Amino acid sequence: MPKITYISHEGKKNIVEVPKGLSVMEGALQNNIEGIDADCGGSMACATCHVYISENWFNKLEKIHDAENDMLDMAYEPKKNSRLSCQIIVTDDLDGLEVTTPIKQS
Amino acid sequence: MITTDVIIIGAGPVGLFAVHQLGIKGLKAEVIDNLDKAGGQCIELYPEKPIYDIPAVPECTGKELTENLLKQISPFKTNFHYNERVEEVIQDKDNWIVKTNRSKKFIAPNIIIAGGVGSFEPRKLPLKEAEKYEETSVFYSVTNKKFFENKNISIFGGGDSALDWTLELSKFSKITLIHRRNEFRGAPHTLSEIKKLEKKGKIIIKTPCQLDKIEGDRNIKSISVKFDDGKIEKIKTDTILSFFGLVMKLGPIAEWGLSMDKKTILVNTNNFQTNKAGIFAVGDICTYPGKLKLILSGFHEVALAPVECFKRAKPNETYRFEFTTSSKTIHERLGLEKKNV
Numbered sequence: 001m002p003k004i005t006y007i008s009h010e011g012k013k014n015i016v017e018v019p020k021g022l023s024v025m026e027g028a029l030q031n032n033i034e035g036i037d038a039d040c041g042g043s044m045a046c047a048t049c050h051v052y053i054s055e056n057w058f059n060k061l062e063k064i065h066d067a068e069n070d071m072l073d074m075a076y077e078p079k080k081n082s083r084l085s086c087q088i089i090v091t092d093d094l095d096g097l098e099v100t101t102p103i104k105q106s
Numbered sequence: 107m108i109t110t111d112v113i114i115i116g117a118g119p120v121g122l123f124a125v126h127q128l129g130i131k132g133l134k135a136e137v138i139d140n141l142d143k144a145g146g147q148c149i150e151l152y153p154e155k156p157i158y159d160i161p162a163v164p165e166c167t168g169k170e171l172t173e174n175l176l177k178q179i180s181p182f183k184t185n186f187h188y189n190e191r192v193e194e195v196i197q198d199k200d201n202w203i204v205k206t207n208r209s210k211k212f213i214a215p216n217i218i219i220a221g222g223v224g225s226f227e228p229r230k231l232p233l234k235e236a237e238k239y240e241e242t243s244v245f246y247s248v249t250n251k252k253f254f255e256n257k258n259i260s261i262f263g264g265g266d267s268a269l270d271w272t273l274e275l276s277k278f279s280k281i282t283l284i285h286r287r288n289e290f291r292g293a294p295h296t297l298s299e300i301k302k303l304e305k306k307g308k309i310i311i312k313t314p315c316q317l318d319k320i321e322g323d324r325n326i327k328s329i330s331v332k333f334d335d336g337k338i339e340k341i342k343t344d345t346i347l348s349f350f351g352l353v354m355k356l357g358p359i360a361e362w363g364l365s366m367d368k369k370t371i372l373v374n375t376n377n378f379q380t381n382k383a384g385i386f387a388v389g390d391i392c393t394y395p396g397k398l399k400l401i402l403s404g405f406h407e408v409a410l411a412p413v414e415c416f417k418r419a420k421p422n423e424t425y426r427f428e429f430t431t432s433s434k435t436i437h438e439r440l441g442l443e444k445k446n447v
Contacts, residue, residue: 039354043152046151046354066289069289
């Protein structure tokens with residue numbers, strides 16, 4: 001099973017196995033990872049599952065859609081490497097992916 | 107004090123359909139919502155996005171769904187209390203008393219919480235200093251347009267609200283529109299109007315950059331924005347308008363003594379009652395084994411909860427299950443003309 005590393009804004013690492021086909025957001029909720037709220041439940045309507053992706057991983061992810069970018073405008077302190085974790089689907093290729101959660105989600 | 111059979115908290119799709127399911131059973135409801143209109147998340151988050159999983163409705167937008175539900179419940183002539191947030195829920199023997207932030211009071215044997223993920227609030231600017239100027243120089247909505255005349259306004263955001271207010275307020279104020287990326291999201295006509303104004307020098311657009319600093323004493327004097335390349339620029343500003351959409355806050359619901367699982371309320375699936383007799387939770391805010399956060403699940407939940415509401419509201423009457431196709435009583439409640447029945 002692919003391993004995903006969730007890093008808190010303070011640098012605390014949580015490495016968990018997330019089944020293929022789930023989103024990085026769902027992986028966080030199932031493992032009680034703090035820092036991802038996911039208020040809308042994954043309908044890309046709230047920007048509270050916002051994460052930062054390290055540079056080496058950012059370009060390996062599927063390209064960001066306009067609708068996700070529009071939603072990221074609403075996120076708390078979005079940066080160039082921001083993504084919504086509900087839109088990143090875990091595959092074997094993402095084994096080892098590291099995502100960092102922001103100071104807060106709203 | 108307003109007396110009724112059921113107090114419904116939340117006027118989203120599930121709260122609205124609760125009015126229907128109560129209404130056909132002859133129960134009166136009063137609906138309270140923190141927003142200024144019905145529809146909840148459907149209206150606030152995705153009014154124009156199509157929904158494809160409402161049974162027998164192949165496709166409809168959040169706005170259409172809301173409008174149709176309002177039409178469907180219109181025979182019951184329900185009172186809606188908008189811009190009111192429920193603060194307190196107090197037990198009074200077999201009844202519940204509900205108090206709102208504007209001191210409205212309700213009493214009923216039943217409360218149905220259809221509160222979604224809580225109440226909507228504007229998403230605040232991330233800078234701490236912004237808090238100090240809230241309601242004096244920093245605003246998250248425009249309620250009194252006159253206040254925004256002859257000012258140096260910095261508007262943050264890249265969506266419809268930011269663009270529309272840039273157009274409107276540029277008629278009588280100096281506007282700087284600031285956004286974190288170069289692309290704006292808005293109606294094509296609005297975008298072309300914005301471009302025209304920028305060309306004429308009527309407005310200034312700064313992208314891609316974000317708020318870095320606010321300077322001032324009692325009022326804001328200037329702000330600094332930081333561009334993606336690290337460059338910092340000072341902008342003369344006395345008023346900030348920020349449009350970063352809405353966030354959902356659970357708010358006081360967490361303090362009513364209900365059994366909760368994170369931000370959701372535990373219910374049983376027989377009647378969607380919580381651990382408190384007479385308080386029910388339905389829609390996205392309730393949870394039980396297998397719960398799915400779907401509008402259609404919420405519709406099922408509000409079909410069942412009213413049966414228990416009936417028993418509590420009319421303890422001396424016998425509840426009888428009836429179909430809308432054949433029940434004369436339901437037809438009367440729906441205000442159907444005798445000749446059609």
